[in-house]
Amino acid sequence: MICTKEMDMAKGTDYYGRFMDYMKMYHENDLDGCCAQTDGKGDRLKRPSQQADPDQYVHIVEERDDGIIVSGFKMSITQAAYADEIFVLPTRALMEDDRDYAVAFAVPGDWEGMTLITRPVWLREKDEPDCAPFCKYGVSDSVIVFDNCFIPKERVFMCGEWEFGRRLALLFADSHRHSYSGCKPGVSDILCGVTALAAEANGIQKVSHVREKLSEYAGAAELAFAAGVAAAVFGEKTSSGVFFPNTIYSNVGRRLTGELIYHEYNTLTEIAGGIGVTLPFSEDFEYAPLKEQLERFIVRNPNFTPEESLKVWKLVENVGASPMTAWYEIAGVHGGGSPIMETIALGIEYDYDTRKNLARYLGGIDKEFDDSPDIEREPTFGDGLMTERQDFKE
Ligand SMILES: Cc1cc2nc3c(=O)[nH]c(=O)nc-3n(C[C@H](O)[C@H](O)[C@H](O)COP(=O)(O)OP(=O)(O)OC[C@H]3O[C@@H](n4cnc5c(N)ncnc54)[C@H](O)[C@@H]3O)c2cc1C
Known part of the structure; x- marks a missing residue:
């Protein structure tokens, strides 16, 4: 909706009405x-x-x-x-x-x-x-x-309309990075919960390094989620009438989660131990000659029954060492654009010059603080077509 409107305004095309007709059909059919x-x-x-x-x-x-x-x-x-x-x-x-x-x-x-x-x-x-x-x-x-x-x-x-290639590509990427600020903290919640449960099943839940590592999940999940909320609150109304999340907050939230994803899986591995990849198959626990021994073997914390213990370690395997693990890890790095892509986006959009001018003023190099430098950045088609921009600096 945003890009079709902007292309129509700049190039006299008729994509917006066409897209709205399509969107009505999409909504009416609940697609x-x-x-x-x-x-x-x-x-x-x-x-x-x-x-x-x-x-x-x-x-x-x-x-x-x-x-x-x-x-x-x-x-x-x-x-x-x-x-x-x-x-x-x-x-x-x-x-x-x-x-x-x-x-x-x-x-x-x-x-x-x-x-x-x-x-x-x-x-x-x-x-x-x-x-x-x-x-x-x-x-x-x-x-x-x-x-x-x-x-x-x-x-x-x-x-x-090649001039709008970047604009349309980034509209998807930036909104995806925004949604990552919601869905990725959900992945951190799962990892945090499984790690806490594994710690309890190992009887180490009160050990100080375990408490400290658990707090890292909280830090990542809540900071990314906060970036998502901030991106929504400080979003922009586009010429199409559609609000769009603030791209700086979306990109910093997404980059944080992309950079931390392997660290989060590593924390689960450290605290759960190696059983995630060495646990005998479920069928072995049903095999009569071994059942009694395996049920004794699997319990580490007497507060867990053998059946519960097996379920905990099966979950550790499924979350931490399965095909889905690799998918979440690699999706965490690349989905919506890898951290390097967010870095590039920040290089284009973030106002480093104002901050540098602040340092020049604070260091006594300049007498005045120039808070509106002429920033030379690549033009983004769609810039200047925003109808409202919330001035978050104020
Ligand atoms: C699980 C998963 C689900 C996904 N789902 C979707 C989806 O639903 N829809 C969708 O459209 N996409 C989806 N993607 C794709 C995702 O957006 C891409 O993986 C991501 O943008 C990186 O692109 P790539 O995989 O082609 O890696 P590449 O682009 O090959 O990147 C590999 C490396 O090469 C570098 N590189 C690439 N080009 C250049 C260049 N010109 N100059 C310098 N360095 C360069 C990159 O920075 C990176 O370090 C998904 C990806 C994953 C892993």
Whole structure:
């Protein structure tokens, strides 16, 4: 909504009304969507139009009166296999030569000319009737291949407006970074809870280093959550009327969680011990000749029954040493853009110059504090189109 409005204002296109019609249909049918932004990308140091294989980025092959034909690869698209609608957006800033790559559209999840190659993450246990709640649900990601796929005009929301590639890419990335400030603290909560439970099952819950490490989960989760709240409170109303979260708070919240994710898993490993990867299989605990011995072996804290103890260590395995662990770790680093991407965003958006001028004033180099320096930063299309900006500095 934000970008279609801005493109219409700048270029006289008619995307906003088209998108609103689509959005009404989406709401009326209570649909569920996913975002296909990340392209195959091929040679990372080359722009889309410089790639040896043009399909490394989704692009327009042909423009027709009734729509467009597109080809190319998207990858790592979570939820595509069970989404009603797939939204396709550019993944990066574009130059004039990349015009064909400036394309955004939405298609139903089973659209002709589009193939999903899907990889589910949770590989065992979920089909067992008495599996633990944590194992009941998994997630899947897809490579999406568009092969000369027709997209009807009413579903096309960008077609060649390369100047808005960065804007649209960042609208998704920044809102995703904002949502990470909510969902990632939830992951920290799970890790914190499992670590506390494992400490209790080990009988070490009162030991000082355990208390200190648990507080690190609290610090990460609550700081990221606070950044998310601040991003919402200090958001901006765009020309489309849609509010958008403050990008500085969204980026610092997301970067914090991305940088800490492996540390958080490491804390669970340190406190739970090695049993997460050496626990005998559940079937062994049911095997009559071994059952009595294993039930004695598994109890470390007499306040836990053998059955409870086994469930604790099974949970430690599932949370800390399963295919889902690797997914959460790598999603924690890369989902919504890796920490380096937030660093780049801060390099563009954060006002370092005012702070430097403050230091110059405090150091006696300047007589006056210049709090509004001319900041030379790359222009972002959409800048200046905001209708309201809450002045958080005041
Ligand atoms: C679990 C998971 C779920 C995801 N879900 C989705 C989803 O639903 N939708 C979606 O669109 N995307 C999704 N993603 C993709 C995610 O946004 C990307 O993984 C992320 O943006 C990093 O891109 P990449 O994986 O291609 O890594 P790369 O871009 O290959 O990055 C690898 C390294 O190369 C560096 N690099 C890359 N290009 C350059 C360059 N030009 N110059 C210098 N250094 C460079 C990066 O900084 C990084 O250090 C998901 C990813 C994961 C892991």
